[in-house]
Amino acid sequence: MSMKASCKFISAIALLSLVACGDDSSSNSTNDEPESSSDQAVDPSSSETDPAKMFNVRVPNQESYVCESPIMETSETIAEHDIICTFKHGKLDGFIYMQGTPTSCSGFMQKFPVIENPKIQLYVNGAEAKVSETAYDWGGNHHVDEISFVYDGKKYAYNHSSMGFGWRPCQEMDCMKVYSANGELIEDGCGLDRTIPIVCNVVDKDGKFGTFEDNFRVCEGDDRLTGETQPDDE
Numbered sequence: 001m002s003m004k005a006s007c008k009f010i011s012a013i014a015l016l017s018l019v020a021c022g023d024d025s026s027s028n029s030t031n032d033e034p035e036s037s038s039d040q041a042v043d044p045s046s047s048e049t050d051p052a053k054m055f056n057v058r059v060p061n062q063e064s065y066v067c068e069s070p071i072m073e074t075s076e077t078i079a080e081h082d083i084i085c086t087f088k089h090g091k092l093d094g095f096i097y098m099q100g101t102p103t104s105c106s107g108f109m110q111k112f113p114v115i116e117n118p119k120i121q122l123y124v125n126g127a128e129a130k131v132s133e134t135a136y137d138w139g140g141n142h143h144v145d146e147i148s149f150v151y152d153g154k155k156y157a158y159n160h161s162s163m164g165f166g167w168r169p170c171q172e173m174d175c176m177k178v179y180s181a182n183g184e185l186i187e188d189g190c191g192l193d194r195t196i197p198i199v200c201n202v203v204d205k206d207g208k209f210g211t212f213e214d215n216f217r218v219c220e221g222d223d224r225l226t227g228e229t230q231p232d233d234e
Contacts, residue, residue: 022197048126051084051209055097055121059207066112067105078113080103081136083147084202085158086212087124089178089196094124098147100136112138120149142168154186155179158198165221172200174216182223192224 005165060080067076081100087093099121102113120134131149139145144167148157161175175190176198189196197216201209218225 004163026058048123051095051097051212054095057084057115057203057207057209058099060203060205062205065102065105065110066178067110076105076111076159078105079205080113081115082202083111083172084203084209085173085200086198087145087156088123088198089156089176092124094122094126094129096123096147096149097121098134098136106138107141110141112137112141118147120147122149122151124151142166144169145173147173152191153181155181155183158200159190161192161194162217162219162222162224168219170219171216172202174198209214211218 007033022043030207045122047192060082062079063077064080065078065080069075082094083098083100085098087096098118100115100118102112103116104114105111107113115138117134118134118136120131122129122131129141129151131151133148133150133155135146136149137146145161146157146159148155150156155178157177157179158173159175159177160169160171160173163171164170174197175194176196177185177190178187180186187196194216197214199212199216201212203209
């Protein structure tokens with residue numbers, strides 16, 4: 001074989017090798033793309049929508065405070081009282097988590113905790129938000145409780161829209177009222193029409209809580225069912 005023919009033969013082999021390598025590279029790139037896309041998939045049930053991931057939920061201490069009763073000559077242990085609720089108002093959507101640590105107690109026959117300056121965390125539209133003026137009122141012997149805090153210049157107060165016999169609620173807080181910075185009521189979402197519904201769950205002794213499905217019901221004995229106004233007797 002002449003030198004010229006040998007060079008042509010080698011060039012042809014080199015060209016075929018380059019084509020083959022290019023095909024392999026293209027093929028590998030195509031096969032890798034689906035795996036990369038799958039690895040980057042985002043789980044919609046992330047910390048933005050799951051309170052269990054959103055908050056560091058504690059296991060409430062069941063013997064957080066010892067309440068003495070000098071008159072009855074007895075003592076009673078009181079547990080921490082933690083609550084997680086939805087937060088929905090207009091375009092605002094999220095959750096609040098209250099850690100209620102008793103600082104004293106009240107009540108005569110039945111003792112209940114007095115919780116001053118509870119720790120309240122708010123997540124709204126996927127981000128943690130700053131709150132102030134946090135408060136929790138147990139609501140007397142009938143436990144008509146209320147959570148309140150200030151966020152973005154407004155005060156939000158969680159309460160009850162339905163009362164049963166003896167002016168007692170039959171479920172956890174289910175509605176919200178909105179006040180201006182100076183305390184003026186802007187929107188009462190706790191009326192008969194319950195225009196600002198929320199769902200609350202008390203954290204149990206194991207640090208667990210229920211779902212946030214809205215299973216609100218009008219309490220048995222509610223005056224809208226009986227046609228009678230119940231006395232505010234606590």
